[in-house]
Amino acid sequence: MAMLTCCSLLICAFSGLTLSLAATTPTHGRPSVILDQGTFIGNVNGSADAYLGIPYAVPPLGDLRFRQAVPNEPYHGTYDASEFGPTCPQDLAPLTSDPDSASFLDDFEALWDGTFPPTSSNASEDCLSINVLAPKGTMAGANLPVVVFLHIGAFLWGGAIEFNGEPVVRRSIEIREPVIFVSLNFRLNAWGFLPGQEAKDAGITNLGLRDQRQALRWIQKYIHRFGGDHTRVTLWGANAGSISAAFQMLNNEGDSEGLFSGAWMSGGFPLPLNNYTQLQGTYELLVNQTSCAGSSDSLQCLRQLPYETLLNAMLNVSPDQRFGRWQVVLDDDFIKDQPETSLKEGRIARVPYVISDxxxxxxxxxxxxxxxxxxxxxxxxxxxxxxxxxxxxxxxxxxxxxxxxxxxxxxxxxxxxxxxxxxxxxxxxxxxxxxxxxxxxxxxxxxxxxxxxxxxxxxxxxxxxxxxxxxxxxxxxxxxxxxxxxxxxxxxxxxxxxxxxxxxxxxxxxxxxxxxxxxxxxxxxxxxxxxxxxxxxxxxxxxxxxx
The missing domain is CATH 3.40.50.1820 (Alpha/Beta hydrolase fold, catalytic domain)
Incomplete structure (x- = not known):
């Protein structure tokens, strides 16, 4: 597709609120936005212009598996941003492992599915993508506040595709306080939370949380192109997403680097952590499920395994152990001290927050x-x-x-x-x-x-x-x-x-x-x-x- 040219500045009023129109002329009725030299063509989702599946880092494939996320190269060309990207590799554990207890979840699951209709998405290692939903017609200069949703799933499963932010955007327009909704995928389970000395030496502990940090840097760099205000970014998480938001507040001795200005945390908090060495057996268990057992550089060997081989090795861990195996750890790096120590000493981002149960x-x-x-x-x-x-x-x-x-x-x-x-x-x-x-x-x-x-x-x-x-x-x-x-x-x-x-x-x-x-x-x-x-x-x- 040919590069799109910027349109003239137009003004649109909705619900008595004035907003500028999109940064480029819509293509066949679809909104578009220019990032670097790349044109991203999204779609209209109800009251929102939705730009989906944008890569915020270089795909962590091949030798980049089990490495910290590499910032994306400048964008070039034309991108279809109309579909969510793949979810990260999943461990699709049910809410309860006891079949006799599953029926007690029926009422909750029916209520949940009414708000969050079941979705399907292919899982892939190429999963580090971000989604932006802005009120229809928003363009650079609108300076709207931004809420960033970090998904649930116990750091084992889940993805941004499950949480369509359009109802939040729509309601924000109705009450004349328009916001931009952002969601993202981050690496999970063994891909995102590999423990052990080998992971520590390579600087890859807590990769899922490091992915989130990289996504927040992406927002700082690009959100103005969607009409967002990079100085007003609220983290919003539930369950594992809430734990994530709390650890982003505790990271870097509490220095937020200006990446966020507030947090809304629902039902998830930074519990006392195991040290990365205490889960050395988890790393060895994974290695021993593969041909990498006995390798002189087992981590590099894991990087070279076929995707399905590594996935099956991870899933071979007993279901009743998975919650305890792939978890946030104290690593003397991304998380330097036990949460209670950092909290007591005031080493936390001094931003307003809401916290709930x-x-x-x-x-x-x-x-x-x-x-x-x-x-x-x-x-x-x-x-x-x-x-x-x-x-x-x-x-x-x-x-x-x-x-x-x-x-x-x-x-x-x-x-x-x-x-x-x-x-x-x-x-x-x-x-x-x-x-x-x-x-x-x-x-x-x-x-x-x-x-x-x-x-x-x-x-x-x-x-x-x-x-x-x-x-x-x-x-x-x-x-x-x-x-x-x-x-x-x-x-x-x-x-x-x-x-x-x-x-x-x-x-x-x-x-x-x-x-x-x-x-x-x-x-x-x-x-x-x-x-x-x-x-x-x-x-x-x-x-x-x-x-």
């Missing part, structure tokens, strides 16, 4: 633990998996604060209902508090006196057996729902209040107030003090005995 965070994980049916089983779980090495005295304290009474367990507020096993609701309460609520409170306690912070608790979508489960608040945020406007205003103004409705106060040490979203979608302001004794104990022990 759902009421029943632990229920999905507890579905994988239905074989735990006695007090003794719970004690064993705590000392082996939950808080490895925990002394019996502390086990007894936890069991006393989290009794086996179903009415005290999660999903909370449901009495004796939904006790799938004698210990299910108890396990859900412990896991939800240990891995979610305790971490959220610690993050707030260490930072809210240094920078603007807001917290919310979602009790919405209270479903049988799962309650208000992990990531269910995304259904509201993407709906669009009652939280969508709050997200948009935070992105645009660094404050989730819009001057109407319930005022959402900042979270402070003196007054720990948070926004609660009730099951009927109403907002209330309540103290963040529930289960304080148990949560404080779990947090203290988690620091001493990281998983």
């Amino acid at each position: 759902t009421e029943d965070e632990g229920t999905q994980t507890a579905l994988n633990l239905t074989s735990i049916t006695t007090d003794e089983d719970v004690a064993t779980y705590l000392t082996v998996d939950g808080l490895p090495g925990l002394p019996q005295e502390q086990v007894s304290q936890i069991l006393a604060l989290y009794p086996s009474d179903p009415a005290a367990g999660s999903p909370f507020g449901t009495g004796d209902l939904y006790a799938i096993t004698p210990q299910y609701k108890r396990m859900a309460a412990i896991i939800g508090d240990l891995e979610f609520h305790a971490q959220r409170r610690f993050f707030l306690n260490q930072t809210s006196y240094r920078q603007p912070a807001w917290s919310y608790l979602s009790k919405q979508f209270k479903l049988p057996f799962l309650g208000s489960t992990d990531i269910s608040d995304l259904i509201n945020l993407y709906g669009p729902g009652d939280l969508t406007d709050r997200l948009i205003y935070f992105t645009a103004r660094e404050n989730p209040n819009n001057g109407t409705g319930v005022f959402w106060p900042q979270y402070t040490i003196e007054e720990r107030l948070q926004l609660n979203i009730q099951n009927d979608s109403s907002f209330t302001i309540e103290p963040d003090t529930f289960r304080s004794e148990g949560i404080n104990l779990l947090l203290e022990l988690n620091i001493q005995f990281p998983e």
Whole structure:
């Protein structure tokens, strides 16, 4: 295709808001934008001009496998930017590994699929792509705020294709606070989180997080061409994406390099980490599944393996071990210190943030633990998996604060209902508090006196057996729902209040107030003090005995 020429400056008004039109003349009704000497032709997605599948780094193929992302070369020629790029290599583990428990997810999955219709995408190592959705007709000079979504998936699966940002863009136009939505893919599982001494020596630990950093640099360089303001970039993540946003805040001694100006974190926090050496066995397990066993340079050998061979070697790891194998690690480089140390010492990007949980965070994980049916089983779980090495005295304290009474367990507020096993609701309460609520409170306690912070608790979508489960608040945020406007205003103004409705106060040490979203979608302001004794104990022990 011939190169496209820039059009004259035109003005378009929508919903009483004036925006400039696209940077180039649309091609056959499709929007286009020039980056360097390259022309990217997107498509119209409802209220948005969508530019999809743009490579933000050199494809990490061949000898670039298991290397830090190389910045893209200047673009030349014409690119079709109408389709999402491939997802990164996946480990498509189900939400629960217990077939007998899978039926308890049916209501949640139906609700989820209604907001996020199932999609399909080929997986490829050539997956480092970024997507930009701007209000229709936006061009350079509009200087719109930007929200960057980091996807869910436990660092094992997922991709940007699952999360169409058009409803967020559409709602931002309706309330006259237009934003640009960006999403991206980053390397996952063995490709993105290879541990061990060999990975450390090569500088390739936490590659998935390093990919994200490179994508943020791409945004700084190019987002103005789409009408974005590179000084107003909000990170938005859920689950693994939320953990990612937190680690971007902690990276580089808290120096954001101007890459982002705020963060919205839902249901994922920087837990105490294993050191890269503690997972040396993971690296060796992968190598030993291949012909690279015994190689004098096993990492270089892994780079040269056929894609399918490496994928199958990774998938040969027992399913019940995959969550623990491919994880963020303490590497004395991208992550130099344990998160709690960095937080206590104030080495975190001083940007405004919103942080949140759902009421029943632990229920999905507890579905994988239905074989735990006695007090003794719970004690064993705590000392082996939950808080490895925990002394019996502390086990007894936890069991006393989290009794086996179903009415005290999660999903909370449901009495004796939904006790799938004698210990299910108890396990859900412990896991939800240990891995979610305790971490959220610690993050707030260490930072809210240094920078603007807001917290919310979602009790919405209270479903049988799962309650208000992990990531269910995304259904509201993407709906669009009652939280969508709050997200948009935070992105645009660094404050989730819009001057109407319930005022959402900042979270402070003196007054720990948070926004609660009730099951009927109403907002209330309540103290963040529930289960304080148990949560404080779990947090203290988690620091001493990281998983």
